[in-house]
Amino acid sequence: MGTHFYNPAEGGDALLWQHLFWFFGHPEVYIIFLPAVGMVSTILPAFVGRPLFGYMLLVMALITTGVLSFGLWVHHMFTVGLPRLGESFFTASSMSIALPAGVQIVCWLATLWAGKPVYKTPLLFVLGFIVTFVMGGLTGVMVASVPFDTQVHDTYFVVAHFHYVLIGGAVFPLLAAIHYWFPKITGRMMSERLGRWSFWLIFSGFHLTFFPMHLLGLLGMPRRIYTYQPELPWAGLNLFVSLSALILFAGFLIFFVNILRSWNDGLPGGDNPWGATTLEWATASPPPSYNFRRIPVVSGREALSAGEEDLPVVAGLRTDRRELLVTSVVEALPQARESSTSDSVWPFWAAVATSVLFIWSIFTPWAVVWGSIPVAVTLVGWFWP
Amino acid sequence: MRDRVVLDASGLPLHGSGAESPTWWATLAFMLIEGTGFALAIAVYLYLMSLAPEWPLQAPPPDLWAGTSLTLLLIASVVPNILVGRWAQQRNLRRVRIGLVVMTLLGIAPLILRAFEFTTLNIRWDDNAYGSILWMLLGLHTTHILTDVVDTVVLACLMFSRLGDNTRRFGDVEDNCLYWNFVVVAWLPLYGCIYWLARL
Numbered sequence: 240m241g242t243h244f245y246n247p248a249e250g251g252d253a254l255l256w257q258h259l260f261w262f263f264g265h266p267e268v269y270i271i272f273l274p275a276v277g278m279v280s281t282i283l284p285a286f287v288g289r290p291l292f293g294y295m296l297l298v299m300a301l302i303t304t305g306v307l308s309f310g311l312w313v314h315h316m317f318t319v320g321l322p323r324l325g326e327s328f329f330t331a332s333s334m335s336i337a338l339p340a341g342v343q344i345v346c347w348l349a350t351l352w353a354g355k356p357v358y359k360t361p362l363l364f365v366l367g368f369i370v371t372f373v374m375g376g377l378t379g380v381m382v383a384s385v386p387f388d389t390q391v392h393d394t395y396f397v398v399a400h401f402h403y404v405l406i407g408g409a410v411f412p413l414l415a416a417i418h419y420w421f422p423k424i425t426g427r428m429m430s431e432r433l434g435r436w437s438f439w440l441i442f443s444g445f446h447l448t449f450f451p452m453h454l455l456g457l458l459g460m461p462r463r464i465y466t467y468q469p470e471l472p473w474a475g476l477n478l479f480v481s482l483s484a485l486i487l488f489a490g491f492l493i494f495f496v497n498i499l500r501s502w503n504d505g506l507p508g509g510d511n512p513w514g515a516t517t518l519e520w521a522t523a524s525p526p527p528s529y530n531f532r533r534i535p536v537v538s539g540r541e542a543l544s545a546g547e548e549d550l551p552v553v554a555g556l557r558t559d560r561r562e563l564l565v566t567s568v569v570e571a572l573p574q575a576r577e578s579s580t581s582d583s584v585w586p587f588w589a590a591v592a593t594s595v596l597f598i599w600s601i602f603t604p605w606a607v608v609w610g611s612i613p614v615a616v617t618l619v620g621w622f623w624p
Numbered sequence: 625m626r627d628r629v630v631l632d633a634s635g636l637p638l639h640g641s642g643a644e645s646p647t648w649w650a651t652l653a654f655m656l657i658e659g660t661g662f663a664l665a666i667a668v669y670l671y672l673m674s675l676a677p678e679w680p681l682q683a684p685p686p687d688l689w690a691g692t693s694l695t696l697l698l699i700a701s702v703v704p705n706i707l708v709g710r711w712a713q714q715r716n717l718r719r720v721r722i723g724l725v726v727m728t729l730l731g732i733a734p735l736i737l738r739a740f741e742f743t744t745l746n747i748r749w750d751d752n753a754y755g756s757i758l759w760m761l762l763g764l765h766t767t768h769i770l771t772d773v774v775d776t777v778v779l780a781c782l783m784f785s786r787l788g789d790n791t792r793r794f795g796d797v798e799d800n801c802l803y804w805n806f807v808v809v810a811w812l813p814l815y816g817c818i819y820w821l822a823r824l
C-alpha cells in the first residue's frame with residue numbers, strides 16, 4: 240500500500256481523504272474569518288468614538304469559535320452516508336457555533352448603538368460586513384440541519400451561502416482595513432468620494448449577484464456546471480446574476496483606481512488621521528523600519544488617549560544588539576532583557592529541508608527517515624548561537 | 625509623539641529562568657502539542673480495543689522484559705536529570721558538563737532497549753489494526769526519545785565549547801531537562817496500554 244492511504248485500488252479509502260480535507264477545510268474558513276474579526280474590532284471604535292462594548296465577551300467568543308471550528312467538519316459530508324449519531328452530533332456542533340458568532344455581532348452592534356458613528360468609508364465596509372455576514376450566518380444555520388442540507392447539497396444555495404460568509408466575513412473587513420490603514424502605510428489618505436462610490440457599488444453589486452443564487456439553488460441548479468438544458472427555469476436569474484456581477488466589478492475597479500491615485504496624490508494623513516487609540520498610530524506614517532525608537536509602555540486597553548502629546552516609553556535597552564523585554568504574563572511587569580535572534584539563513588534551509596521531506600514522503604515512507612537528517616542539521620544550525 | 629521615559633530596563637537581568645524565559649514557554653507549548661498527540665494515539669488504541677472481538681487481535685501480547693526494563697531505566701534517569709537541571713540553575717558548568725554526558729548515555733541506552741522492544745511485539749505493523757496502533761504508539765515515543773537525545777548531544781557539545789558559560793545556555797539545559805521529564809512521564813500510560821491492557 241505504501242503511502243496510498245486514499246487510493247481504493249491499493250486498499251486505501253477515499254472517504255478518509257474527504258475527512259482529512261474537511262478537517263483542514265472547515266477550520267480554514269475560520270482562519271480566514273478570525274483576522275477579520277480583529278480588524279473589525281479595531282476599526283469600529285475609531286469611528287464611533289467609544290471603546291468596544293463587551294471586549295472580554297468578544298475575546299472569549301473569538302476563542303470559542305476557534306475551538307469549536309475543529310468539531311464541525313462532517314457538515315460538509317452529510318450526504319456521503321455516515322452513521323445517524325455522527326450526523327446529529329455535527330448538526331448540533333455546527334449550529335452551536337452561531338452562538339459565539341452572535342455574541343460578537345451583538346458586541347459590535349452595541350458599540351455602534353452606544354457611540355456616535357462617523358460614516359467614513361472604513362465604517363461603511365464594516366457595516367456592509369455585519370449585514371452580509373449575518374445573512375450568511377443565517378443560511379449557515381439552515382444548511383447545518385441534515386434534511387435541509389440533503390435538499391440543497393451541491394446546489395447554488397451552498398455557493399450563495401459561502402460567498403456571503405467569506406466575501407461578507409473576510410473581503411468586506413479587508414476592504415475596510417485597507418481604507419483604514421492606507422494612511423499609516425503610505426502617509427496619504429484614500430479619497431472619501433471614490434471610497435463611497437466603491438462601497439455602494441461593491442455592496443449592492445455583491446447582493447444583487449449572490450442573493451439570487453439562493454433561489455437558483457432552491458430551484459435545483461447544481462454547482463460546478465458550465466451549461467444546462469434551455470428548458471430548465473434558471474436562465475432569467477442567471478442573466479440577472481451575470482449583469483449584477485458587472486456592478487460588483489465596477490466597484491472593485493473604482494477601489495483599485497482609488498488606491499493607485501491616492502498612493503502618490505492622496506491628501507497627507509498625518510500620524511493619526513482617525514483619532515484612533517491603538518499603538519500603531521503613535522508612530523509616523525509611514526512608520527520607520529524600527530517602528531518605535533523605544534518600546535512604548537501601555538497601561539490600559541486604550542494605548543493612546545486623545546490630546547496626549549507624550550508617548551510613555553521604556554529606556555535602558557541596548558542599542559548595539561537586538562534586545563526585547565520579557566514581562567510577566569498577566570501584569571506585564573518587566574522581568575528580563577532577552578537577546579533577540581540576529582539575521583540567519585538557517586530558517587530558510589530548515590524550511591527547504593522540511594518541504595523536501597514532506598514532498599518526498601508522498602513517494603516513499605523512507606523519506607521520513609532519511610529526510611529528517613537534513614531537517615535536524617538545519618535546526619541545529621539555527622539553534623547554534 | 626515625544627518619548628517620555630517612564631521605565632528603565634537597564635538593570636534587568638539578561639536572561640530569566642522558568643516562566644521568565646520565552647524558551648520555557650515554548651517548551652511548555654511543545655509538550656502540550658506532543659501530549660495531545662500521545663492522547664489522540666491512546667484514544668485510537670482504546671477505540672480499536674473497544675471494537676475488536678478479541679484483544680490483542682490475532683497475536684500474543686508483547687513480551688514484557690524489554691519494555692519493563694526500559695520503563696525502569698527511564699524512571700531511574702529522572703534522578704540525574706533533575707540534578708542536571710538544578711546544576712544548570714546554579715550555573716555550575718563543570719557539573720552540567722558531566723551531567724549532560726550522563727544524560728546522553730541515559731538517552732542512548734533506552735534506544736537500544738527500544739530496538740529489542742520492537743522485535744518482541746509479536747506482530748508486524750501491517751498485519752492488522754492492532755499491529756498498526758502498537759507500532760504507532762511505540763514509534764511515536766521513540767521519535768521523542770530520539771529527538772531529545774539529539775538535543776542533549778547538541779547541548780553537551782555546546783556546553784563543552786567556549787559558548788557554554790552563558791545564562792541563556794544554562795536556561796536551554798533547564799528546558800531540555802524539563803522536556804526529558806515529559807518524555808518519561810508520557811511513556812507511562814503508553815507502557816500501560818501496550819503491555820498491560822493487552823493482558824487484561
Ligand SMILES: [Cu+2]
Nearest residue numbers: 265311312315
Ligand atoms: Cu464547514
